[in-house]
Amino acid sequence: MLGSTVFFSVMNALVKYLDYYHVFQLVFSRALGTLFITFIMLKKRKIHLSGNQKRLLILRGLVGTTSMFLFFLGIHYMTMGSAVTLRYLAPLFVGIISILMYKKSMLPRQWFYFGLAFLGVYFIKGFDPTADIFGIIVVLLSAVFSAGVYLIISKIGTKDHPLVVVFYFMLIATIFGGIGSLFFGVDFRQEDLFLMLLLGVFGFFGQILMTQAFQKGPAAQIAPFKYIEVVFTLSIGILLFSETYHLLHLIGTFLIILGLVLNMRLVTHLDER
Numbered sequence: 001m002l003g004s005t006v007f008f009s010v011m012n013a014l015v016k017y018l019d020y021y022h023v024f025q026l027v028f029s030r031a032l033g034t035l036f037i038t039f040i041m042l043k044k045r046k047i048h049l050s051g052n053q054k055r056l057l058i059l060r061g062l063v064g065t066t067s068m069f070l071f072f073l074g075i076h077y078m079t080m081g082s083a084v085t086l087r088y089l090a091p092l093f094v095g096i097i098s099i100l101m102y103k104k105s106m107l108p109r110q111w112f113y114f115g116l117a118f119l120g121v122y123f124i125k126g127f128d129p130t131a132d133i134f135g136i137i138v139v140l141l142s143a144v145f146s147a148g149v150y151l152i153i154s155k156i157g158t159k160d161h162p163l164v165v166v167f168y169f170m171l172i173a174t175i176f177g178g179i180g181s182l183f184f185g186v187d188f189r190q191e192d193l194f195l196m197l198l199l200g201v202f203g204f205f206g207q208i209l210m211t212q213a214f215q216k217g218p219a220a221q222i223a224p225f226k227y228i229e230v231v232f233t234l235s236i237g238i239l240l241f242s243e244t245y246h247l248l249h250l251i252g253t254f255l256i257i258l259g260l261v262l263n264m265r266l267v268t269h270l271d272e273r
Helices: 002-017 023-044 054-077 080-087 090-102 108-126 133-156 162-184 190-216 219-226 228-241 247-272
Strands: none
Touching: 002 023, 002 054, 002 080, 002 190, 002 228, 023 054, 023 162, 023 190, 054 080, 054 133, 054 162, 080 108, 080 133, 080 228, 080 247, 090 108, 090 133, 090 247, 108 133, 108 247, 228 247
């Protein structure tokens, strides 16, 4: 799991470093690299590309691409650590969407944990004059779309191979990013070509290592380690990009992670009963 967090943290740093490119170009580069690797793996394992649930696969790709676009845009307007932290609010939005759409009930403790997390958002914005409100809104929207991705994947279930799901996602993101780049992109610098391709490579291996970790151990024990990505990203931001974080800003980050971890442990415990 630590390997996954390192790959994702480096990918976030690359997005921040390359932010003089348009977001469409970053999405295109991230998707193209992963699409290439996924295509090779599908062919090697002789898995059909078409999939069994095309409508859900396309919907997952559209929603996931929107989330990626908004997150990359948010990194441009705020510190990396804050953007990553806010994106991890997605599981809470899953709970809210489930209440609104599926009439599911929530335990009082879950509402308390949700409150902790959203209090953390208030700390990040309300007590940090340097926090950009547009960046916060964009990343929160990214988290909402990520929640949509989780719900769609749960509907897809095991009827389609995970690599097929990733293939559809990256194909749609490549098309979306490519078309947008034609209209809004800036000229590529030859020296950045390798870094742009690395976006897809780091994203792919981060995803693979995370999946393997969840397959090998209980989610309640594995998931908290994923939030180490926040620590790594904060450290990279401070060391490489001279990002600064106020004490109350860091308290807000802690409250968000605490609320998410406690809620995840509670849900896992209830599922095991």
